[in-house]
Amino acid sequence: MELDESEFYNQLLDYNNILYLCHRNADPDALGSAFALKEAIGGTIGVVDGCDRVASQIAGQLNIEYVLSPKGDYDFVVVVDTSTPAQLNGFPLKSYAVIDHHSTSSLSENSAFHLHRNKSSTAEIVLEVLKKMGAPIMRRTAFALLSGIITDTGNFRHASSDSFRAVAELMDISGIEYNEVIDLLSSVPQDVSMRIAFLKAAQRSVIERVDDWIIVSSHVNSFGGAAASSLVSIGADVAFVGAKRMML
Secondary structure, eight states: OBOOHHHHHHHHTTOSSEEEEEOSSBOHHHHHHHHHHHHHHOOEEEETTOBOHHHHHHHHHHTOOOEESOOSOOSEEEEESOOOGGGGTTOOOSSEEEEEOSSOOGGGGGSSEEEEOOOSOHHHHHHHHHHHHTOOOOHHHHHHHHHHHHHHTTTTTTOOHHHHHHHHHHHHHHOOOHHHHHHHHHTSOOOHHHHHHHHHHHHTOEEEEETTEEEEEEEESSOHHHHHHHHHHTTOSEEEEEEOOOOO
């Protein structure tokens, strides 16, 4: 059952002991969105298999507490910024809702209810929920949502006009300066093994040109998603990077 922002919030009021569940290797959009909902409604943030480096930095800076690899003993689960069950590492979903911005979401099919919007980030959807609630947006919440929007839009390379409006609104509400968020996001050191993966992805690249599109494919042992982003940053229009998994 698809709901609008007001209906989504009102439905959540029927539940206690809510878990806001982020996908594995949670990014700032997932963590920030979960944190904003938890601050407004109450509950617990759960992270499947840890956060990525940027989200970990944000969690430390904002004192965001979360349960790592939570168990299924919650009355209700809100799956945040996640489109497929595979991203949840087998977490036992029983009674749950979904809030997400991805174009397709197989998780929505069996959910009690869901909220989907064609946005650049889930943080933008959460902001609309908070506004419909009339919930106060404190500085930590605004910072978390700003981080989610900025990172999920690739520093606004993939932003919509709604993204810019959401950022401006959050800055006006909280008094946060844009450079404060950027300074934190840019202060996260890249892992040496990640940088090596970027270089290997570039070294192994197979480049095809289709009309005016540059399409690149490559493979690495790890950091496939980040390596694909690095190829886009140096000139690819589309990048596909496979990552090998060790079978035990």
